[in-house]
Amino acid sequence: MNAKLKLFCLIFVVCTLTYLCKKSKSVESELFMSNVEALASGEKSGDIIRCNGIGSLDCPQTKSKVYRIWYQ
Structure with missing residues (x-):
């Protein structure tokens, strides 16, 4: 039972970190595109x-x- 709980926690942490990394990259790419424009x-x-x-x-x-x- 203890091993299953540790495995579940590990999978939960990995999924959460993956979601947060993807979300921050989309915000960075939006900021990058507005700067380029x-x-x-x-x-x-x-x-x-x-x-x-x-x-x-x-x-x-x-x-x-x-x-x-060179521009004025």
Whole structure:
């Protein structure tokens, strides 16, 4: 009887921890997605000052690949 009680408690603890971990990950992913949306929502509203370097970004002025785009 004592062994069955220990096994039940162990299974209960594992299930509870699994549920709590999944719940906290969903909250983190919602927070992450709202941060990504906030960053992507048009903070670059100013005029372009300059594009420099060689990289993978498309410069809106010259249509060439640049490393960095500086905004006002």
